Amino acid sequence: MNGATVRRSAARPVFDVGRIRADFPILDIKVAGKPLVYLDNAASSQMPQPVIDRLVRYQREEHANIHRGVHYLSETATAAFESARGKIARFIKAREEREVIFTSGTTESINLVMHGFGRKFIGAGDEIILTTLEHHSNIVPWQMLAEEKGAKIRVVPIDDSGALLVDDYEKLFNERTKFVGLSHVSNALGTVNPVKAMIAFAHARGVPVLLDGAQAAPHLAIDVQDLDCDFYAFSGHKLCGPTGIGILYGKAAQLERMQPFKGGGDMILSVSFEKTTYNVIPYKFEAGTPPIAAAIGLGAAVDYLSGVGMAAIAAHELELLGRATEQVNRLPGVRILGTAEHKAAVLSFIVEGVHPHDIGTLLNQDGIAVRTGHHCAQPVMQRFKVPATSRASFAFYNTLAEVDALVAGIRNVQKVFA
Numbered sequence: 001m002n003g004a005t006v007r008r009s010a011a012r013p014v015f016d017v018g019r020i021r022a023d024f025p026i027l028d029i030k031v032a033g034k035p036l037v038y039l040d041n042a043a044s045s046q047m048p049q050p051v052i053d054r055l056v057r058y059q060r061e062e063h064a065n066i067h068r069g070v071h072y073l074s075e076t077a078t079a080a081f082e083s084a085r086g087k088i089a090r091f092i093k094a095r096e097e098r099e100v101i102f103t104s105g106t107t108e109s110i111n112l113v114m115h116g117f118g119r120k121f122i123g124a125g126d127e128i129i130l131t132t133l134e135h136h137s138n139i140v141p142w143q144m145l146a147e148e149k150g151a152k153i154r155v156v157p158i159d160d161s162g163a164l165l166v167d168d169y170e171k172l173f174n175e176r177t178k179f180v181g182l183s184h185v186s187n188a189l190g191t192v193n194p195v196k197a198m199i200a201f202a203h204a205r206g207v208p209v210l211l212d213g214a215q216a217a218p219h220l221a222i223d224v225q226d227l228d229c230d231f232y233a234f235s236g237h238k239l240c241g242p243t244g245i246g247i248l249y250g251k252a253a254q255l256e257r258m259q260p261f262k263g264g265g266d267m268i269l270s271v272s273f274e275k276t277t278y279n280v281i282p283y284k285f286e287a288g289t290p291p292i293a294a295a296i297g298l299g300a301a302v303d304y305l306s307g308v309g310m311a312a313i314a315a316h317e318l319e320l321l322g323r324a325t326e327q328v329n330r331l332p333g334v335r336i337l338g339t340a341e342h343k344a345a346v347l348s349f350i351v352e353g354v355h356p357h358d359i360g361t362l363l364n365q366d367g368i369a370v371r372t373g374h375h376c377a378q379p380v381m382q383r384f385k386v387p388a389t390s391r392a393s394f395a396f397y398n399t400l401a402e403v404d405a406l407v408a409g410i411r412n413v414q415k416v417f418a
């Protein structure tokens with residue numbers, strides 16, 4: 001499987017997956033004596049050597065606390081940290097670097113918006129629109145806010161393919177609608193939502209929109225200005241970067257009118273017991289010492305992804321998803337959940353008569369890593385009346401041969417349970 005090269009038609013450039021795989025040392029490990037087939041990328045993706053090297057170089061040669069020292073190491077670390085912010089701003093096409101806030105991940109980014117925007121601007125009787133497809137991270141913070149303020153959550157339903165019912169979304173708006181939280185790509189089903197049109201509809205009614213981009217940023221070229229979202233949240237560890245780092249993009253005008261989320265060092269201009277003045281954005285939202293190494297590592301990760309090219313990544317992953325969908329569809333007794341027209345990199349499935357956890361355990365014996373469970377998207381499971389699914393999720397370093405290994409693995413599971 002390693003070293004496989006995907007050849008494409010003359011119209012498209014060759015995507016050399018073998019060369020890419022050589023950058024990911026972990027892909028060479030064996031599991032249960034078999035080559036690892038890592039198909040749990042929606043949970044966390046793997047890290048290429050250039051990102052590992054960048055982290056090591058930082059720790060060996062550049063580490064100190066940032067933003068407060070005049071000495072060499074502090075200035076070096078500060079420059080590297082702020083340079084990472086710039087790389088990420090360019091990666092998502094933010095208008096300004098100060099619109100990029102370092103957080104610990106998507107979950108914290110959404111909580112930041114809930115505290116900074118929600119607690120200030122959403123009150124009793126106001127309504128927040130979410131969708132059935134949301135990850136718990138984009139449900140629970142809003143429920144906490146609704147409970148605290150006496151606000152109400154309205155939910156956009158999905159059809160049997162896992163696509164949002166956009167007409168129903170539009171009907172949910174009224175004069176009490178104050179906020180929309182929307183996944184760009186569903187982690188449980190892979191549905192790519194028509195977010196640009198949904199944002200335009202909300203904006204025409206003066207309602208700001210947060211996109212949960214945790215499953216979109218690793219697979220699609222993101223242009224926050226073109227999407228015109230007010231907020232965009234994603235995680236480093238799903239983007240070939242380190243854990244413990246994430247991004248909240250926010251339009252400067254929105255971030256400026258928000259209240260701080262956490263109080264502490266670095267987020268202030270001056271402190272006295274009479275009055276504290278907050279720092280300018282993005283620092284107003286970055287209290288305390290940030291995960292400096294992880295931020296720099298994420299900068300290296302987006303450099304790496306840009307080097308491969310997000311368009312090439314998306315095309316290769318669609319090829320993997322297409323092959324997997326076609327082959328799994330041919331297996332009697334296997335049902336794919338999530339058959340929307342627009343999908344990215346996720347194949348959720350149910351094998352008749354076999355619990356997903358047993359599927360995961362048996363696949364693991366073949367060296368194949370998939371995720372089983374509710375994927376922190378229990379409303380999706382409730383909609384399809386299943387407790388759990390098995391989920392294979394692809395990254396650009398996966399191969400067509402690995403898709404075939406997955407299909408053979410599922411057949412084997414069926415034999416064991418026949």
Ligand SMILES: Cc1ncc(COP(=O)(O)O)c(C=O)c1O
Pocket residue numbers: 042043104105106107108135137138183185186187212213214215235
């Ligand atoms: C769509 C979506 N949102 C939010 C999250 C939470 O991300 P994190 O755990 O990195 O904060 C995930 C993680 O799986 C996700 O898939």
